[in-house]
């Protein structure tokens with residue numbers, strides 16, 4: 001019975017993630033606008049709306065990771081606009097003294113056009129962030145971009161940029177090897193399960209294997225001696241991390257929990273109340289459709305939430 005439930009959930013997840021690529025559905029979603037429950041996961045469309053949410057979260061003791069929504073940019077001009085907007089965001093965060101880092105996607109900066117363009121663009125943002133004393137996290141996208149993303153991360157480190165980190169996904173078979181290769185650099189890593197549709201030749205199809213691999217990666221990353229962000233809403237893995245921290249004596253400045261704005265808020269509050277460092281990833285902007293679809297795929301029951309919001313319109 002449990003196996004059947006898992007198979008059904010896997011099928012729903014695949015269907016939702018396929019819908020994430022549908023221009024027709026995307027068009028339809030944007031016609032309905034942001035009111036259909038999207039605000040549960042997204043701070044708003046504007047920078048001002050993001051700043052308001054970030055201020056409130058800081059006041060409640062949460063750290064923030066600011067992300068501008070958008071990915072898969074196809075024109076160099078658009079990518080240049082994204083660089084401009086990220087630098088502006090960084091200056092506003094610094095000017096307001098917010099406890100917030102920046103998170104970005106390399107395909108938002110032109111990685112789907114050419115790797116050199118994404119490198120130049122992320123470089124400009126990381127340099128500006130460095131000047132302002134801010135940290136930049138490079139998100140990990142589909143497996144077709146893993147090599148290029150890790151290469152760009154290494155390049156930034158080799159140029160002395162210490163305010164940058166990236167992400168490894170536990171669903172990929174390769175991630176333990178990638179972490180071992182990065183370990184001598186004492187990397188700053190966010191560890192996640194993985195949010196995209198990947199074929200079984202590159203990613204574990206079974207959730208149990210992904211969960212086990214995430215715990216193994218957390219252990220491996222603690223041993224590597226860099227910084228580890230454990231980004232999950234999985235209570236079992238969170239408790240295992242807390243045990244591991246105690247067992248390995250990993251100090252607070254070398255790790256933190258990260259969660260998504262709007263996902264399991266009671267668990268977020270509980271971890272803060274227990275004294276742990278919790279950073280919330282807070283996205284904003286008008287290109288919310290692919291992000292929303294990934295959040296729906298993670299918990300198909302969210303579909304009912306959105307259906308309800310649509311019904312109430």
Ligand SMILES: Cc1cc2nc3c(=O)[nH]c(=O)nc-3n(C[C@H](O)[C@H](O)[C@H](O)COP(=O)(O)OP(=O)(O)OC[C@H]3O[C@@H](n4cnc5c(N)ncnc54)[C@H](O)[C@@H]3O)c2cc1C
Nearest residue numbers: 139140192193194195231232233234258259260281295298
């Ligand atoms: C801060 C942060 C940054 C991330 N960055 C990346 C990245 O760069 N690349 C990438 O591929 N993925 C990224 N992810 C997404 C990640 O890969 C997973 O898809 C996502 O976190 C769900 O997995 P989970 O670890 O929470 O475990 P799950 O086993 O999926 O969920 C654990 C529990 O949380 C609940 N839950 C999970 N997601 C939701 C949701 N959307 N709504 C309501 N309840 C939910 C589940 O119902 C379950 O009870 C990021 C996640 C976080 C928290």
